[in-house]
Amino acid sequence: MHFNQLLRERYSIREYKSQKVSKALLMEVLEAGRLAPSAANKQPWKFIVVSEEDNLNKLKSAYNREWFKKVPQIIVVCGDHSESWKRSFDSKDHCDIDIAIAVDHMTIRASELGLGTCWVCHFDPDLVKELMQLPDGIEPIALLPIGYPLENKPPYKIRKNLDEIVFEERFGNPLKK
Numbered sequence: 001m002h003f004n005q006l007l008r009e010r011y012s013i014r015e016y017k018s019q020k021v022s023k024a025l026l027m028e029v030l031e032a033g034r035l036a037p038s039a040a041n042k043q044p045w046k047f048i049v050v051s052e053e054d055n056l057n058k059l060k061s062a063y064n065r066e067w068f069k070k071v072p073q074i075i076v077v078c079g080d081h082s083e084s085w086k087r088s089f090d091s092k093d094h095c096d097i098d099i100a101i102a103v104d105h106m107t108i109r110a111s112e113l114g115l116g117t118c119w120v121c122h123f124d125p126d127l128v129k130e131l132m133q134l135p136d137g138i139e140p141i142a143l144l145p146i147g148y149p150l151e152n153k154p155p156y157k158i159r160k161n162l163d164e165i166v167f168e169e170r171f172g173n174p175l176k177k
Contacts, residue, residue, distance in 0.1 A: 001112055007108075010107065010108060011155055012116075012117070012118040012119065013116025013118055013145075014067040015070070015149065016116060016145070016149065017072070017147060019148050020072050020147075021146055021147060026049055026073075026146070028113060029075075029106050029109050030047055030049070030106070032106050032109035033045065033077075033105055033106040036101045038084075038094075038101065038102070040085035042083050042094075042098065044080045045079060045080075045099055046079075046080060047075055047076070048075065050073065051072075051073045056071075058131050059074055059128065060074075061124075061127065062124045062127045062131070063120055063122065063123040063143060068120070071146075071147060072146075072148075073145070073146050074146070075143075075144040076132055076142075077099055077102070077103055077140070077144055078140050078141060079095040079099045079139050080095070080137060081093060081095050081137060084098060095139075095141075103142050103144060106144065115148060116145075116146070116147060117144055117145060117146050118144075120144070128140040128143070
């Protein structure tokens, strides 16, 4: 699929077939995350693939939504703040930004492979830390359910017009066409 078409058609999947994703396809998705750029090339990410039913069921309790209870696999995406780059002017930590780029790469690659994903950021981080046995300094940043979409009906995407979000030379100055 052409990249622009992929960007237009990719959407968050909340209904999955029960079939697990093969290790080979999971590795393709994880490789896309590994190849993502990061600030100063620090690569502060860690990925945990959860596939076993017992572990999945425990992890699913960290985000209490009906659709989430039916996902076949989850990638727990973590960040290591001790490894991430900090901007010298104000010490801004770029860990979350780097993780977002990696997850975005994984969601796009998954879609290209015919898989579905959905960013989940509203979850109980303390429970995830405990269940995944995360050491100090490793933060769970996103849960990424992954699997085969039950249906593939891309919804109409509502996006702001470019003239609402793009400015020229300074904020508020419309871009001249």
